[in-house]
Amino acid sequence: MPRLTVAQAVVTFLARQWSERDGVRRRLVPACFGIFGHGNVAGIGEALASADVDLPYHLCRTEQGMVHTAAAYARMTDRLSTLACTTSIGPGATNLVTGAAGATINRLPVLLLPGDIFATRVANPVLQELEDPRSYDVSVTDALRPVSRYWDRINRPEQLPAALLAAMRVLTDPVETGAVTLALPQDVQAEAYDWPDDLFADRVWHVPRPRPDASAVTRAAGLVTAARRPLLVAGGGVIYSGACDALRAFAETHGVPVAQTQAGTGALPYDHPLSLGAIGVTGTTAANAVAAGADVVIGIGTRYSDFTTASGTLFGEDARFVNLNVTGFDAAKLSGAQVVGDARESLTALDAACGGWATGSAYRAEVAELARRWAAVAEAARRSAPDARPSQTAVIGAVNDAAGPRDVVVCAAGSMPGDLHRLWRSADPKSYHVEYGYSCMGYEIAGGIGVKLAAPDREVFVLVGDGSYLMLPAELVTAVADGVKLIVVLVDNQGFASIGRLSESVGAQRLGTAYTDRSGGRLPVDLGANAASFGARLIRAGTTAQLRDALAAARAADGTTVIHVETDRFEAGPEGGAWWDVPVAEVSTTTAARAARAGYEAGRKGRRRHLHPG
Ligand SMILES: Cc1ncc(C[n+]2csc(CCOP(=O)(O)OP(=O)(O)O)c2C)c(N)n1
Ligand SMILES: [Mg+2]
Numbered sequence: 001m002p003r004l005t006v007a008q009a010v011v012t013f014l015a016r017q018w019s020e021r022d023g024v025r026r027r028l029v030p031a032c033f034g035i036f037g038h039g040n041v042a043g044i045g046e047a048l049a050s051a052d053v054d055l056p057y058h059l060c061r062t063e064q065g066m067v068h069t070a071a072a073y074a075r076m077t078d079r080l081s082t083l084a085c086t087t088s089i090g091p092g093a094t095n096l097v098t099g100a101a102g103a104t105i106n107r108l109p110v111l112l113l114p115g116d117i118f119a120t121r122v123a124n125p126v127l128q129e130l131e132d133p134r135s136y137d138v139s140v141t142d143a144l145r146p147v148s149r150y151w152d153r154i155n156r157p158e159q160l161p162a163a164l165l166a167a168m169r170v171l172t173d174p175v176e177t178g179a180v181t182l183a184l185p186q187d188v189q190a191e192a193y194d195w196p197d198d199l200f201a202d203r204v205w206h207v208p209r210p211r212p213d214a215s216a217v218t219r220a221a222g223l224v225t226a227a228r229r230p231l232l233v234a235g236g237g238v239i240y241s242g243a244c245d246a247l248r249a250f251a252e253t254h255g256v257p258v259a260q261t262q263a264g265t266g267a268l269p270y271d272h273p274l275s276l277g278a279i280g281v282t283g284t285t286a287a288n289a290v291a292a293g294a295d296v297v298i299g300i301g302t303r304y305s306d307f308t309t310a311s312g313t314l315f316g317e318d319a320r321f322v323n324l325n326v327t328g329f330d331a332a333k334l335s336g337a338q339v340v341g342d343a344r345e346s347l348t349a350l351d352a353a354c355g356g357w358a359t360g361s362a363y364r365a366e367v368a369e370l371a372r373r374w375a376a377v378a379e380a381a382r383r384s385a386p387d388a389r390p391s392q393t394a395v396i397g398a399v400n401d402a403a404g405p406r407d408v409v410v411c412a413a414g415s416m417p418g419d420l421h422r423l424w425r426s427a428d429p430k431s432y433h434v435e436y437g438y439s440c441m442g443y444e445i446a447g448g449i450g451v452k453l454a455a456p457d458r459e460v461f462v463l464v465g466d467g468s469y470l471m472l473p474a475e476l477v478t479a480v481a482d483g484v485k486l487i488v489v490l491v492d493n494q495g496f497a498s499i500g501r502l503s504e505s506v507g508a509q510r511l512g513t514a515y516t517d518r519s520g521g522r523l524p525v526d527l528g529a530n531a532a533s534f535g536a537r538l539i540r541a542g543t544t545a546q547l548r549d550a551l552a553a554a555r556a557a558d559g560t561t562v563i564h565v566e567t568d569r570f571e572a573g574p575e576g577g578a579w580w581d582v583p584v585a586e587v588s589t590t591t592a593a594r595a596a597r598a599g600y601e602a603g604r605k606g607r608r609r610h611l612h613p614g
Contacts, residue, residue: 001197006157007043007189008051010113010182012200013164015053019080019172021207022242026077028168028205029084029111031453033058033066037088038127039115043189044086055084058482061474063087065446067099067179068435069475070110072410072443072450074103076430078240079177080207082109083450089115089186090128093141096181101147102438104178106263107236107303107327109171112148112181116141119155119185126186141183149178155185157193164199172205174240174326174342209241210326212341212349220322220337221353227296229363230256233279233308236263237301237325239429241343244268247300250351255359256298257367259287261308262417262436264301266426274364276371280308282418282436283576285377286370291315297334298350300324301343304333307436311581313606320612324350334610377574378423386545392416392491393573394544395565396423399461399489402551407459408433408451412443414465415498416491419573430455441465442472448486449479459487459555466492466515466527473530479560480535487554488536488562492527493569500569506584506600507593514569528564536562579603 017028036045048057060066070083093114103110117129125131132138145151150170152163167180244267251274258268259279268275276287291314321336324346331338339346382397384390405427412435426432435443448462479486500513532538541547554561584600585593
């Protein structure tokens with residue numbers, strides 16, 4: 001019966017948790033990130049300092065950033081491992097909310113350990129306490145409830161063992177995983193208790209590969225083998241499940257082309273003859289044309305976000321869906337035939353059930369021709385004259401050329417995720433890391449740290465816009481301090497290319513989308529100097545040739561390099577022609593908004609509901 005504080009028990013327990021899948025065991029929570037304050041320094045802080053266990057501590061600069069780091073780490077390890085995040089009470093805890101939402105939306109496990117106000121309430125109101133006059137039971141950590149897949153507050157030591165086990169179960173359950181929050185009142189953290197020995201035994205969480213129901217597979221195969229123009233849509237679940245080989249085998253055996261969502265990019269190598277690349281709003285003309293004519297869409301491990309379905313306008317009225325997903329919730333979308341199970345197991349079962357069925361050669365030739373036409377467009381966009389300022393798409397081309405096949409590109413928000421999705425050539429399932437479930441500005445550098453910690457043998461190229469950079473530049477300091485090597489390409493176009501373009505298209509006249517002074521002049525702001533002041537090596541690249549040299553130098557360097565490159569906010573890369581539903585003002589005094597509304601009403605006529613009863 002070891003006598004430990006609650007915080008010491010948490011730390012000791014975490015150091016003994018393992019995940020296992022396919023016979024491979026790894027630490028479930030190998031490290032803890034955090035920022036200390038009065039709500040955790042004497043509890044978790046003291047425990048990390050004194051406990052004789054293997055749980056290294058990393059000081060981050062922002063609580064939001066560390067959740068992005070943990071989520072990126074989890075994505076990189078196919079959700080088999082994550083990081084713990086400790087915070088103080090009050091603002092330290094609420095700073096977790098954005099990161100937690102991002103993790104939960106992206107179905108990525110993160111373990112959050114915010115401090116909380118005294119359980120005994122003897123000292124209240126404590127510094128940073130909310131004080132809800134309707135109930136003393138309310139605290140700011142309640143804000144984490146809707147963004148957590150498991151949320152608990154440990155008001156007594158006796159509650160801890162069951163809560164820890166529940167937390168680990170949710171973290172390792174592919175169906176339920178997301179942010180897990182254990183709020184730890186500051187007095188309880190420091191309280192001692194005699195714990196049962198078994199709590200601290202090594203414990204292995206076996207991550208299952210649920211097999212699909214046989215009759216569901218038979219029904220799905222019936223639909224698939226009746227198809228003449230089928231399309232596979234690969235989502236993030238394909239990669240998490242390690243189903244890329246099964247996807248490729250299915251595609252090749254049956255001659256079915258493959259399109260990829262943002263999270264699914266890399267599931268099939270870009271140069272595979274059946275690869276159509278990106279689908280949806282950020283998709284290619286090739287994938288979107290095939291999607292529009294598809295009779296059966298086989299969605300694997302996808303959430304079918306509005307970016308994938310072009311807000312319901314991408315697929316034809318009569319398209320039928322076969323959805324392979326570990327989560328029943330996702331499998332049921334678009335009235336699809338549901339195959340609920342692990343992506344790899346389900347694909348293998350569907351493959352067998354489809355026997356020798358294959359698409360016709362005319363369809364495959366049509367697909368190849370569409371892919372070839374898009375490839376020519378993409379190739380042109382990826383280049384620009386060596387002595388000229390690069391376009392954003394040429395920046396992407398240069399970074400892609402500098403990256404080895406296993407290296408990773410990280411991005412999240414702005415106009416780059418669209419260009420990346422269409423243009424980046426992924427040869428490896430873990431090489432494309434664009435957070436586009438939450439598309440959270442500020443994710444990029446923090447996420448890059450998580451990627452590099454999980455895969456130190458890969459170079460990590462962080463593509464970040466000036467807007468995103470300004471939201472969370474501080475995590476550069478964490479990268480420098482912890483010796484985590486990143487190659488950050490800071491694409492500075494003095495404002496929001498993405499939302500500027502969107503603003504114009506909805507009649508909002510680009511209001512507030514440029515970083516200028518009140519009279520429209522250029523600001524005396526130097527983001528490169530800012531990055532250098534954080535200890536990163538700075539290279540300024542004015543031309544495409546300089547950018548290519550800078551990327552080579554950054555690769556060769558040991559530490560973190562920031563390459564500052566200016567681009568034109570008004571320039572846009574080639575697009576795939578899909579629609580996105582952003583409602584436009586129904587009445588307005590401006591002709592711009594009225595014209596945009598007319599366009600919007602025409603666009604939404606293309607929406608289908610996909611309610612086929614099956
Ligand atoms: C935290 C957060 N706030 C607001 C948004 C909405 N938003 C999406 S892109 C964008 C502008 C991004 O600017 P920048 O990083 O410079 O990229 P650019 O559009 O110039 O490519 C904004 C404000 C967001 N995605 N995330
Ligand atoms: Mg910008």
